[in-house]
Amino acid sequence: EAQVTQNPRYLITVTGKKLTVTCSQNMNHEYMSWYRQDPGLGLRQIYYSMNVEVTDKGDVPEGYKVSRKEKRNFPLILESPSPNQTSLYFCASSILAVRGDTQYFGPGTRLTVL
């Protein structure tokens, strides 16, 4: 089944404890992206990747890191999480961004930082 998977789906952690949220897609998509969604707001782009080894900042990259060492995986790293990073996180992928292909979204990861 074609899908985008995220792990974990739910996470409660404490301030300053490094964590990684994994994202994997099995559709051979070139483009991947991370978003966060806060109450009353739409999705805001954190980082995106047009292809392997190519990543760029979105609108809210502060406090996050990403890497794209292989096509299928695009992990989101929080080196020192803070309470303002409590949010719902989505990973998405598409075949190609240059032609505006539809993005397929993962199920979301609900992160709480205490």
Added chain:
Amino acid sequence: AQTVTQSQPEMSVQEAETVTLSCTYDTSESNYYLFWYKQPPSRQMILVIRQEAYKQQNATENRFSVNFQKAAKSFSLKISDSQLGDTAMYFCAFHTNAGKSTFGDGTTLTVKP
């Protein structure tokens, strides 16, 4: 930078009737793509419809259609024959061919029986 504005935080419609959700955007890009996504209570993001900015013809997907006015930078979604399953948050989104994406803050649509 681009912005996307959805001016209707909440809307309701009777089952089987038609409703239109508004979206306006601002950009200096010439090549871009517009989307409507649906987010039901499960929080899953689901594509509703996609429009290529260089195409004048409005996109249609079954009961869903858009009114794309490029000069006015307007991209509204019309839902015909509304069904209870259409109850959800709807997001308008702007994607560039350079990979950047911008979403509106959403419109919560309730379909009443």
